[in-house]
Amino acid sequence: MHVFEGTVHEAAARLAEPGFVARCAARYTAGHGRPPGEEELASWENSWPALVEALGAAGLGELQLLLEYELPGSSQRIDALILGVRAGRLTAVVVELKQWTAAAPHPAGAGMLRVGRREVLHPARQVGGYVTYLTHWVPAELGLNVCGLAFLHNASADLVGHLREQTADGPSSCYPLLGAADLPLDAGAAQLAERLLCTGLEPADRSSIDGFLQAHHRPSPQLLSRVAVTIGGHDGFRLIGDQDKVRQVIHRAVRAVDRKAPGHVVVVTGGPGTGKTAIAARILGDLCLMEGANPRLLSPSGTLTQQLARAVGDSAKGLIHTLTTTLPVGLDKDSSVVLLDEAHRARTDPLRRRTQFPNLFTRLIQGCAALVLFLDERQIVRPNEGTTLDELQQLAETYGYTFAHIDLSTQFRCGGSRTYLDWIDAVLSAGGPAPTWRSRDYDLAVANSPASLEDWVNARIHDGHSARITAGFCWPWKSSPTPPLLPEVSHSWHDGTGEHHWQRPWNARADGILAGTNTPGRAFWATDAGGHQQIGCVYTAQGMEYDYSAVILGDDLTWTTNGWQAHPEKSHDPALAELTPHQYLRYALNTYRVLATRGARGTRLYSTDPDTQAYLHQLIHPDDHGRDTATQDRQ
The missing domain is CATH 3.40.50.300 (P-loop containing nucleotide triphosphate hydrolases)
Incomplete structure (x- = not known):
């Protein structure tokens, strides 16, 4: 999949036409089922002309150019791919285009940068990944030679120099970083071609290009x-x-x-x-x-x-x-x-x-x-x-x-406790009620408040363990994808000492590792430092595990004398918004089962509904009903 394929000269002619980018966007939409974003369209409009102009000045107008080439077996796309023949071998030059005017170092190290509010790979590292990927997925019989560079056409010489310094001693240093000052249009064609890694590159015949485009890709x-x-x-x-x-x-x-x-x-x-x-x-x-x-x-x-x-x-x-x-x-x-x-x-x-x-x-x-x-x-x-x-x-x-x-059948989480898994399966079944928990082979208790849940989690973290808090999707989730996050998960309660209110943010919705913020991206919330300070949901917890799990059951699932009752109107999950209570019940029970089975060593449960909270107390250590949870946690 790509949005344009033709010679550099043809690309220059198309770019002069007012509707070219719009036609590329339509091709992208047809192939991906969604339109490109506004930022992506802006990058096409700004970056493509700069590259095509440099290639033309380098005398490379007859080489084949692919724009937005999607890597085989991947949803990742190369901004531009130049195809030609050098010394009898089909050659591909990967070009990563950036319209940056600024980029800041990232606490994660040389492989990452901050550009505005975004966290991105260093361009040289990005190019290196594409080159390696093509090298290992294009069939060996094509004899493809792959190299690559990054072209930061709006970047100052100082910015390009700083970016080069970050990769000077690493494997990414073999992928050139070029700014506008490195490709002056009045320089000789030979010099421009050399910097663009296209020295000696001749146009490839149609059969070679078709062989590349139609090849059946597989891992080497x-x-x-x-x-x-x-x-x-x-x-x-x-x-x-x-x-x-x-x-x-x-x-x-x-x-x-x-x-x-x-x-x-x-x-x-x-x-x-x-x-x-x-x-x-x-x-x-x-x-x-x-x-x-x-x-x-x-x-x-x-x-x-x-x-x-x-x-x-x-x-x-x-x-x-x-x-x-x-x-x-x-x-x-x-x-x-x-x-x-x-x-x-x-x-x-x-x-x-x-x-x-x-x-x-x-x-x-x-x-x-x-x-x-x-x-x-x-x-x-x-x-x-x-x-x-x-x-x-x-x-x-x-x-x-x-x-x-x-x-x-053999279970390796929850301390290997088959008893706990059988018990939680019984508790979170539509049939109910469940047997009383009396086993000692797993650390299980009811918390008396979200604050005590958090204290328990923090104590486990302090002891060197992994621990997380999760909750049902019963609160809005409108925070921006990256910090600062809104404290949207909130709950108020009353006890003998008065009224209390507790609130914390959901996990970040951004992908990647948000280093330096003490807030991991959603994929790494369960494993990376700082994740215990945000509340996870079923979509970030499922498939993961940690030592200790604290679970907040929201008002979408409550216990009554008639068994579990579902309340889809209390859910903020758009995927479940139109379900009847009967339909919703299955998914609510499954959701809390997932959340309650993430902890390898122990679990604490808390319900925002008083009757459900009383039911949990009745099931777990009923003789301790009403006892402060902090006392239980010290045992």
Whole structure:
């Protein structure tokens, strides 16, 4: 996908036409299902002419130019890609365009910058990622040579110099940073071409360009080997006991790709903490070592895929992918094994579906040799998501696919307490009521206020543990994506000492790592420093774990003498806004089950509804009903 392809001369002619950028925007919209943002349009209008003018002055008008070229297997786009032939080899020059006039250092180090209120990669690092990615995904038989640079056409010489200093000693130093002063239009063509890394670059013939554009992209053996080594050495992906047994069972099921069936479906079911994500990552590493491998690890959760990508490193880009409604590029029906973690979060639109089975899964299995889904039906938290084991088995039978089911029973979170998982499942079931909690194998109690929840979390953090507070989506969420965040999660209560009020912000909605703010981006709220100072929701907590979990049950779910009652009007989640109470109840119970199963060592619960709070006290240490929670926490 790209918005323009033609020679540099043709690009110059098109840019002189008033409607060119608008036509590119229409092409972008048709390909992505959404229009480009205003900032992106402004960058096209400002940056494209500067690059094309420099290329023309360098005598490179006959070279092929692609604008907004989308990387294979990725949603990331290269601003401009120049194609030509040098010494008989097809060559691609990656150009990252910036219209910056200022950029500030970032506390995270040389790889990051602050531009206005945005946190961005250093341009040289960004270029390096694109070059590496193309090198490892374009088929080797094309013999593609890739290099790259960044062109900051509005930047002063001082700014460019400061940016160069930040990468002087690192691997990104091999990717030039050019400002307007480095590409004066009155310089000789040869000098400009050299600085643009285009010396000796001749126009490529049409067949070579088509070969590049139409090539079936897949990860290189070197890339797969590197990812396999990284995963194999990562402590977070080590498997023990039943987890490793399940890994072997999955391998046996996946080997069914050698059979003559049109497809193969493997479903791995398991509750929270059974190790589904660790198993999926480890199997990805195993698959990377197989001859002719072309695997993918997908998840509908952007939080989970960003965490996995950070753990495995930049080399896994394209292999680990967030699944929305678009399938990853480069799948192969004969060799690709797709691992779909958090399959219960997949956008399957069960209420609006026009086909018997989820179209997303049908397209996935038709595009790969084997599909392995990791599933927990009780973690479906939205009406447009989810599937079931029965539905997946019926899909396989209908299409003639082989089918295997593996159930994970051993639990590794919540201190390994099967008792706690069974208890919380019973508590958060529509049937209710649940048995009284009397076990000693997990640290569980009821807090008497949000303030005591926070004190408990802070004490756990002080002791060197990880701890977080989560809540139901019962408060507005209107803060800007980055700090300062509004304290929108709030609650007032009365006790023997008087009236009290407590408020805290939701986690940040921005992606990335907001270093220097003590506020992580949403994908890293559960793991990075400062996250305990914001309140997480189900979308940032699902798939993650921490040592200690504090959960606020909001007024959308209350306990009565008739059992659990749902109140969708109390929810601020737009995904659930139009549900009836009966429909909403399932998702509310599942949401709080997810939140209540994140803590590996202990959990504290608090409800903003007095009757529900009394019910929790009745279930958990009923003999201590009314006792101050701080006293419980000291035990």
